[in-house]
Amino acid sequence: MQQAPLLEVKDLACERGDHRLFSGLNFALAPGELMQVQGANGSGKTTLLRTLCGFVQPVQGSVHWCGQDIGEWDDDFHAEMCYLGHLNAIKDELSALENLQMSAGLAGYTASDQQAVAALRRMGLQRREHLPVRVLSQGQRRRVALARLLIGDAHLWILDEPLTALDVGAVGLMQELIGEHLSKGGMTIFTTHQPLQVAGVQTRLLVLS
């Protein structure tokens, strides 16, 4: 069953400095769809994702959510999406549990201890919940950041290199999580240099050159 697209990008053009990264970009994303943005270093993958979040204003064109420009959506659009950037947005001084509860709070939810611990366990961080993030490895920190996806009910996941520093097991787990998210009618747009296959879902490719 083909559903109407929720996210639409129309004739988008972005610049970084005076350099035109891409122009005339059109695509639409419907519930249950998975899109991978591909391109060489510096081709504008991160800029595209940041434009979708509203951090960067496009030089030309527009991004629509449910038929309305995201600039007009204001803060309500943010409740519908979850962005994970290059930076993990976690604090070294706080424990994994505190970090997760704080980021859930910033996303507008209250996460109980049980919910947060369950999310961290799912991400393979058993017995690490109360350790300061400072003592965790890069991969484990990434897992703490990714645990944010499990809390909340955002429709649209925007993931910038989600697999950085993750081991094989965690990559498998991510494929599983994205699969679950899509089967619930979610959408995911991501960039990666590693292969990421979700069972039963055709990954759409968007190549920036």
Next chain:
Amino acid sequence: MNRLSLFGLLGLVVRRDLLLAMRRRADVLTTLIFFVMVVSLFPLGVGPEPELLRKMASGVVWVAALLASMLSLPRMFSADHADGTLEQMMLAPQSLSVLVLGKIVAHWMLSGLPLALIAPVLGLQFDMPAQALWILVLALLLGTPVLSMIGAVGAALTLGLRGGGVLVSLLVLPLCIPVLIFGAGAVEAVSSGMSAVSNLSLLGAFMLFALVFTPFVAAQALRISME
């Protein structure tokens, strides 16, 4: 899954910043110790003349408070900027101004409030009368939030710039002059037997004015710096 209200989010940001400060106490103590040191240096430098010290007490305390509150300003948003938390704050489904207000409140509780509370002890070094000490605390309680609020705008504007630390002081200090004048003026008025009401009212007015405008302006400045 419960949704956070506007005040829930405000409380969360304040709690978070206080918790982070408790995990690295050195930052908080630096501001306080700097304030105590600067104020204590004056009697040593000027000499033990009670008349002179009493006269300059309020000015010295206020200038020291102003300088001390500049110390922690560059750190106000830089850590959140560096680790990506600021991006997530912008994606919060509530207004960014509320989050900025939360950070301002936390900043004041860590850098303004301790100064106001310790000021009477320092005032004693200058042989200030009891009534003047009370007014000094009151004036600092009204004035230091303005310093944090104006400082937040400066910190947001200089975010990510090289040498932003010095720049923020150059930007913010001139804007704080009215607070300095009326803050020190309140104590001066009481010492010379007049009422401090007019000075304190003006400080209160500054605070309300800053409360309405600065979180919004700082939020806009943060948005610009994220591009």
